[in-house]
Amino acid sequence: MSDVSRQTLTHLQRLEAEAIHIIREVVAEAENPVMLYSVGKDSAVMLHLARKAFYPSPPPFPLLHVDTTWKFQEMYKLRDKMAELSGMELLVYQNPEAAERGINPFDHGALHTDMWKTEGLKQGLDKWNFDAAFGGARRDEEKSRAKERIFSFRTASHGWDPKSQRPELWNLYNARKNKGESIRVFPISNWTELDVWQYIHLNDIPIVPLYFADERPVVERDGMLVMVDDDRFPLREGEVPMMKSVRFRTLGCYPLTGAVESTAKTLPEVIQETLLTTTSERQGRAIDKDSGGAGMEVKKQQGYF
């Protein structure tokens, strides 16, 4: 093979190749896979990788958005646009019980996340009998994620048992399961937040404009800047939305997602700000802090992604 010169692969090329390999393995071995699509930047990268994995075919599985009805309006817009662009079917699931009981982030706190997201996800997966679900979680996000396998096995009731994870060797993934059981698959497990941003930059992947700074109406509550995204936002007495140049580091339900004051209008500026900042990405979210130091671990055991 003397005629072929060596080619040094960069870390992003290796991470991309690994993710594509993982996505194809799932399609080859699972009966009914689905990609969970939350419209955030990690989902954007994952979707892009899926498109690369099967090009020129469209990815042979649908997108599932577990909707809480409280996402930012701009997220819904991008969601529909990306489904069309990728040629994939978009499934949207909203927990009917949460809708009926009017569960919302203002009045119900943790119950909101539990019913719309955790229960909604389980119900959605059960409704269409999905046996494998791609998720955009990364190991650098949180301590219990750092120990999760790429193919993460779930019981018939969607539980995760961190003590009996399947050993994962080389790039051999065991996707076998019994009826009713399922696997969650994390193709970008080994990416960091910086890798995700850089990949979006290099590949020009569309992301929700909320990641960039702009003048937006916000109120300050409990030390968090919250955007008044629609007229369901109950203003407290004396509260008046003010226009501030802000952006978001993560995107979830708008009343639960804290904005940061920023002037970063381009991707390099966003990346720069991210790198120089001194608080971690998930800090804007309330969910990790429940039940002492093990918040996310407990949530995962209950079936949260």
Added chain:
Amino acid sequence: MSDTQNTDPVYVTEALIAEDIDAYLDQHQHKTMLRFITCGSVDDGKSTLIGRLLYDSKMIFEDQLDALTADSKKVGTQGQEIDFALLVDGLAAEREQGITIDVAYRFFNTEKRKFIVADCPGHEQYTRNMITGASTADLACILIDARKGVLVQTRRHSYLCHLIGIKNIVLAVNKMDLVDYSQDVFDKIVADYTEFAKSIGIENFTAMPISGFKGDNIIGASENTPWYKGPNLIEHLETVEVLTAEDQSKPFRMPVQWVNRPNLDFRGFSGLIATGSVKPGDAIRVLPSGKTSTVTKVVTMDGELDSAVAGQSVTVCFADEIDCSRGDVISVSDTPPQVADQFESTIVWLNDDPMHVGRAYWLKLGTQMVSATVQQPKYAFNVNTMEHVAVKTLELNAIGVATLSTDKPIVFEPYADNRSLGGFILIDKITNATVAAGMLQFSLRRAQNVHWQATDIDRAEHARLKNQTPKVLWFTGLSGSGKSTIANEVEKSLNLMNRHTFLLDGDNVRHGLNKDLGFTEADRIENIRRVGEVAKLMVDAGLIVLTAFISPYRAEREMVRKLIPEGEFIEIFVDTPLEVAEARDVKGLYKKARAGDLKNFTGIDSPYEAPINPEIRVNTVEMTPQEAAAHIIRQLMPLK
């Protein structure tokens, strides 16, 4: 090399980020990646070292640091100082016990590289996690507590790293601050380790005196060890060669994951290139079929490539319409990999349930999934002394060498030449757990020399002459459940109906064919395997075969079912509760077993796995043997 430590960390590039983000992004974009593992025994300071690397490379944010400082005071083991281990000991159970129980992956960057660290637990029963971490690593960092020297776990972990083929080994003699940075202590440990390393075949390693807690020789040379002239840890990690570079120089191989066929004009084969490189015009061969063609294009969403190398995921198209599907391997035409079905293999057992000799497991190698059985190990390794030990099976964490057979030929290369085509996992067919990892060493010749001889009078002809559909009536149930009695009644009835039958009875077979077998789990599996093969020959001869064996394991009954053509295997569960069978105790065996005079007796000290969906179930509490037999006959009708 700077003469002060930590004042100017080589991998903190904040200034560049602030001043010229585009230049920083350009630098980051061109970084290579190194995956490494840290391993050692409990309390050697692995988590602390990794916490230190993350901390020094600014991978810890202020809010995490605040939480860490508070936690350190609450549950830390370092007094009032920051306990870095708390950063990485993720699971609640671990934080309470103060030990790392599952492999965790961490990330950090320097100017030259991105690093993925697998933090591998030192606790003995968690060896399986270490093997997991080691399987993808380019380098292993083996920690030794300077106060304790080379321990049993040091040997075990070094051996595992060597076994899995890691060529770059760093011996990090940690906690040097606790031995006053003594060169004598360091030299003594290095000498001990050198002797051990040689004995197991590790040719090279790099030793360095460090303190993860204090930061000595992590970045920059430490003032405390002026006698040490070697590289510091980060410097070394930044410069060692990564695996994919070596893989590129080998012949082209790509296991096919998926056939891409969006329309009639496009047919491509997708996979991750395992070794070598490929470009349009290359002559290729598809294994195991051996069909050849030429590569026309290498497709990606970013455009067609002039060439692609090991480590890239691509889709290739051929000039000819040749058969190629998932599990096949595309290879350079002139030096293809081998195809075989029997191998010498090294197996690491990863499950609480020990290996069952002769049981069929799923074997996954590359993208191939086949049924495989393992023979009794030739020997296992004593990981403390590296001696070969005679064993009957492999228990959790045991490593042994054994012959492995697959039910059809697979494409492979010896593990030493190609990890992707030589490394495999075994999966339990019932629980779907990954029970073992293994490495193929070489093929055994049986495969090439034994062929299936075609005969003119086939099984259909035998059956036609006997005017019946051959069947296996497989009776299973506890000792004393009434299997033999009922099977005998059924055979009598069939005989009256002019059917050609044969009854294989458990006790009778053990007087002849299986008289060399005892009642251990391995022997029971072999007993059933032989009976299954005999039953298969008899149904091929056109007979209705009745078998009466306890056959306690679901996996072996499934194995026999797979041997017999679909629809001809009838599982009959003779359902008798243990109390009833024990009360009958026709042969007095339960009494002996209860007294401890009979070991491995099903239902007493050996499990019985009842069928989940038997074709026929008879309840011997409510039915007499004659009624049960009549019930079975009714279920079997018509017999033609």
